[in-house]
Amino acid sequence: MADIAAPTTPASEPDTTAAVALGVEPDIHGMVPTPGAHDDHGLVHGGGDHAGGEHGHATSTGLSNNKLAMWMFLGSECLLFGGLISTYMLYRGRHEGSPSPSQLYNIPLTSVSSFVLLMSSLTMVLAVSAAQRHDDRNTSTWLTVTALLGATFVGAQVFEFTEFYHEGLGFTTNLFGSSFFTLTGFHGVHVTVGIIMLMALVGMINRGKIPGNKAEVVEMIGLYWHFVDIVWIVIFTLVYLIPS
Amino acid sequence: MSSEQTELERDISDKVDDVVEPAHGVDEHPAGDHKHGLTDMGYVKVALILALMTAMEVTLTYLHLPGKVFMTILLVLMVAKFWTVVSYFMHLKFDNKIFTRLFYTGLLLACFVYLAALCTFQFFAPS
Amino acid sequence: MAIAERPSPVLARSGGTVLVTPSSSLGVFRRPVSSTGWRSWVFTVDHKKLGIMYGVAAFTFFIIGGCEALLIRLQLAAGSNKVLSAEAYNQMFTMHATTMVFLFVMPMAAAFANYLLPLQIGARDVAFPRINAFGFWCFLAGGVFLNTSWFLGGGPDTGWFAYAPNTSVAFSPTHGVDFWALGLQITGIASLTGAINLIVTVLNMRAPGMSLMKMPVFSWMILVVQFLLLFAIPVITVALFLLTFQRDFGAAFFSVDKGADPLLWQHLFWIFGHPEVYILILPSFGIVSEVLPVFSRKPLFGYKFVVFSGAAIGFLGWGVWAHHMFASGLGPVSVAVFSVATMAIALPTGVKIVNWTMTLWGGKLRFTTAMMFAIGLIIEFTIGGLSGVTHSVSPSDTQQTDTYYVVAHFHYVLFGGAVFGLFAGFYYWWPKVFGKMLSERIGKWNFWLMVIGMNLTFGPMHILGLQGQPRRMQIWTEFRAGDGFFNGAFWNLVSSIGAFILALGIFAFIVNVFLTYKKGEVTPGDPWDARSLEWMTDSPPKEHNFDSIPTVHALDEFFHRKYVEDEETGDLTLVTTYAEIMAEMEAKGDKNIHLPSPSYWPIVLALGLPIIAYGIIFNRLLSVFGAAVVLFAIFGWSLEPSVADASDYDPPVDGDNGESTKELATLG
Structure with a gap:
């Protein structure tokens, strides 16, 4: 009692x-x-x-509410990409009616685009660092460079998809095709969303229209961007470099 | 029943509060202090290391090493790159431990459930 | 009792310089400002109003799902009934389960969480009020979208777990499954944003002194549930995306003729689905852990064990999903591992049952309706838990798979557990939310009709299941019905009669609500002599919840402010009354409390999502339009500060420069 x-x-x-x-x-x-x-x-x-x-x-x-929320969102995204990667791993060998993964993949091209995305993480971190010094000009510049590098990556991915399609692998061709395009497509959409956010952010910084703490907003989008990059690090190794 | 907290209860209670509360309620990085992290030059160096690791990965695919060795090295490099970006570019190394805990909980949970699911498909069985 | 209509005297007294300048409005439109009428609800970001709206919407879906259940039981009352065709029956049980799980229990728990969590931890709102509003509208949009399938070619007809390849176009040619996949995707967004929001709220917005281990158990259980949602929702998101791609974009994920593995869906679904089970039950565990101590006049026995067993259930819940798949040929190792893991879950659950029972032991029990529902939960859930343990034994489970025994089991835990908990919550917190007591007299009718009804409905299903009556069949035959005590015809009829008694119980609740609204007695602020912080304010609370944010010194802070315990005898002495505590808090109330301002964007953003979904099913151009709405809303949202510009507020009160009342006025 x-x-x-x-x-x-x-x-x-x-x-x-x-x-x-x-x-x-x-x-x-x-x-x-x-x-x-x-x-x-x-x-x-x-x-x-x-x-x-x-x-x-x-x-x-x-701690900042926004940052906590962003990290939780990223933790949650791990399970999203984990599911997509697992689906791909399970189905990558089931490629009846199309060339096999190792025949299709263009390692030099993907290596270059992976490198570009990796370097965009560097420019992003420089943008965050500039934002924390309240250096608007450098923040905008680095954010723009990051967006351009991201766009290069997406461009390479579009090129790659087109090539694969011409070589006989469509979204509906077989299980390998469906799971490959879904996984890399989801990643590509994440990068594209990131690019839109970066460009919007540059616009808002140039017009001085950011509600709230500017450095924190840049840092938030930076976290998202780096996350997209680390997902690609995993995809690059598991999907491209390790053949079935 | 005694009105005293038992040792165990007090211990557990302290531990739970430690999970989200920095010791003595003092944040290691007070709000507004953005001095943590590397210098810009430091970030460039980290990026160089990452580039080097990527180069190693790509080179490995052309070396025709035995399967197991190749896989092991690639996976180690992948984890190293992942960790480097998360720790340095995403500041987890310098930030409050809560962020690390939240993120890695999701990551490890994802690894656990999906690896277990793939196991039930005999995914890792030698073919 | 409601003093929300008038400016608080504390606020009216403020006259000094106000340092705060709300930042200028950067949104595309002027912000909504109504403090009355429907606009004050539709554009609100107030967690209390959103909680009430969650509750009303979820209860409406409860009635819809209940009517579906009654139709199912009518069909099964006799062997070859013709109430429902096979097609209609398939849609009925699919929508019954989907509605009850995703559109009633989950959002009803969200209703309680939204309303009570900030109050219990001593906060003035959640961490992200606009995202909170967005979550509600997403849930409603998803739920309504899903139910429009009835009128657009037929509902989903594959069971709530929608096993592949049954969900392929070849086997389910109507748009029902498309509606199901896209509708759940939209409600999933609500759950995910809600989860992030509430976790941040718990971590960051607790009152001074409220460490995690001084938090009420309900808040704790909600925290655990939000973590489960945070990590489980993305898994179902993947599964639903694959399904949508399969059906609407020609992908091959579940095409067995192309070599697909049907177990992929089962794994993805149950990796989500099993944590989901705890998502449904843990909020109710939290509710009874609040109700039992209050009506036993004792602290919760072993608070820490209740908290940790809740967390342990949440944690273990991730390692048991394959027990739903024992009959699918997983292989002996997998079956053994998941079997043992499943048995392990019984331990923390048992700990909770023991703790609740020990809370009752030696207490000064008051058998209010809330208390009776809470005790009802302990008993009925234990029955369901025990039949659950029989499922963890895989040889036994193989016999029970897809029979009515399983239906009996999960209705005992979900109805006897989750729903009883929610009803305990209704009766306990009704005076808190609406300032009026639900009638105890009708409440007793409500309780007993529900208890008798549920045991008559679901009890016989154990027998039916062990006799081999399969689930999801719209007919059963006398031929296989068995004799004497085990006669299936008799028990099916009993079960159907029970379902209508149960419905009568729910009807009693609706009558109770209606009569209370019409002529219920206005309650004192602290009608139950309660223990936690949500009672340490007015009933219903003011917009800003607390005049001054209390500093917390103990678990059950409010109780300890009222009573002092004699260390020798354990006798309680009243030292401060509720009225005195309230007066003290008002006297040192905060001035110029800034509350988050209403916004158009949450509802606009949420309404864009079903447009995209309709577009995917019927016409892709519509999707483009929906995407444009979403994009527009996101930009409007991100350009809008969370606190409105001064000019957006209601006109100031005379002679006050408007400083004191304008914040309140915007909330409405």
Whole structure:
């Protein structure tokens, strides 16, 4: 019947009161912004989607809401790509009616495009680094370069798909075709979405129209971009380099 | 029953809170501090290493090594590249451990369930 | 009781300089500002309003799914009934299961989570209010989309697990399966965004002092469920994509003639499907873990064990999916591994049952309706859990596969478990959400009709199943029905009668809700003498939930503020009343609380998705239009700050410069 470690003292003052007395405003989290942590616009507004550690609001963990959410999304994406890769692995040998994977794959071309995507991760990280220095010009430049490298990769993929189609492997030809195009297609769509986000971001930075913390937005999209890159690292090895 | 917490309970309780709360509630990287991570030059070096590993991978495919050796080296290189990008470019090495835990939970879970599923298909059985 | 209509005196007192300047609105349109009428609901981002909308929508789907069940039972009441044709019967059981799982239990749990989680952890809203609104509209859009299949050529007819190659166009030529795959894809988006949102909320938005191990068990279970959703939804997403590609784009994934392996679908589906089972039950486990201590007037026995067994169930739930596939020829090693793993799940589940029972032991029990449903869950779920253990034994399972025994098992855990938990939650939190008590008198009728009804409906199915009556067959024959006590005709009739008694129980609940709405008594703020933070505010709560965010010192914080326990005797002494605590919180209330502003974009974005889906089925041009809507909404969304521009607010109150009331006014 005894309760575990019941405190006997009545509630003490919530620590937000002190801050209110100073004229600082708690946001919807009931958290008080840390002094001097105003962002670029000098705002201390609270607010759902853009609230977080990076915004100068203390959260329970001290971490940004957005970043936590992005990492969880990426963790979840692992299971998405895991499923697609497994489907491909299971079906790659079932290629009746088309050339086999090792006959089709153009390793030199794919190696170059993989290298391009890998280097786009470098330019992305340089963009993040520039954004954290509040260097808008370099941020825009590196983001643009990243988008261009990504577009090169997607271009190479479109070329590759066309080649495969001419050599007799369509989406509906056999199990190998369906699973190959689904896996690499999903990846390609992820890259394309990334390119759109990068270009939109460049546009918004140039017009100064980013709600919230600019460096954090760049970092968010950077995380997504790197994730797309690491998925390709896995696909490059498992799909292209290791023949069935 | 005593009103005291048992050792075990206290221990478990501390551990759970440790999962998401930095020790003593102090964040290693206070909000607004973006000084963590490498310098730009450092990132270029990391990219060079990654490029080198990719070159090794591609070269390996032309060497006609025995199957098992070839597979092992390729998989090790793949994991190394993956880890390098995640740790340095995605800052997991410098960031709060929660991010690492969240991401790797998904990754390991994916590896576990899909490898188990492929096993039931006799995928890894010698053909 | 509701004082939300008037500006709080605390807020009205503020007059000092306001440091906050809401950033200028960058959206394409002016933001919605209505504080009354339908607009205040459709564009809201308030977690409480979204919780209520989740609840209403999910309950509507519950009634639809219930009517489908009644039709099934009518058909099976006699051997060769002609209530439903074979085609209609196939659609009926598929939609019954799909509706109950994806459109009732999951969103109803989301309703509770949305409404209560921020209150229980002492937050003013969730971490991403607009994404929260988007999740609700996605769920509704997906659910309505799925149900429109009835009118557009027929519903899905492959069972809720939609085994390949049955789902191929050759075997299921109507568009039903297309609707099923795309509809679940859309509700999946709702679950995934909701999961990310609620996990971030729990991790980041707890009140000062509320460590994870001071969090109420309901919040804990919701956290575990969201992790399960986070990692399970992408697996079903893959499966549904493959299915859509197969049916609508000519891919070969499940074409056996091209060498496809039908087990691929089964694996993908059950890798998702088994965690899904815990996604359905754990919220109800959380609910009874709140209800039992309050009505036993004792702390939950072994709080940590309840929490960890919940987490353990969630964790182990990832390693048991193949027990749904024992009859598919997996091979002896796989079967043995998954069999043992499945048995292991009984351990943490048993821990919970023991803890709940020990909570009741020696308590000052109050048999309210909520309490009765909670006790009902313990008993009925235990029965279902035990028949579940018999499934983990693969030789026994091979006998039971695809018989009514399995139907009996999962209805005991899902109806006797998940649904009873949700009803306990309805009765317990109704005064919290609506400020009025549901009638206890009608509640007792509701409970007893449901208990008798469910045992009469699902109990006989054990016998029917062991006699060999197969699932998913619209007829059964006297020839195979058995004699005497095991006569199938008798038990089928009992089961059908039970289903209508059950329906009567649900009807009693609807009557109760209606009468409460008409003339229910207004409740005090803390009618049950409750323990956790959600009761430490008004009932129903103000828009901003708490006047001041409480600092938490203990598990069951609210209870410990009210009572002090004598260390020697364990006697409780009331030291502070609810009214005193409320007055204290109001006295030091926060000024100028900024709440997230309403937005058009969540609903616009969500409504673009079914347009794309209709387009995939009927005309690809429509998909292009839908994609344009989605893209437009995403841009509108990302250009819109989460807090509205000052000019978007309602006109300020006279003599106050509007500073004090404008935030409240926008919420509506």
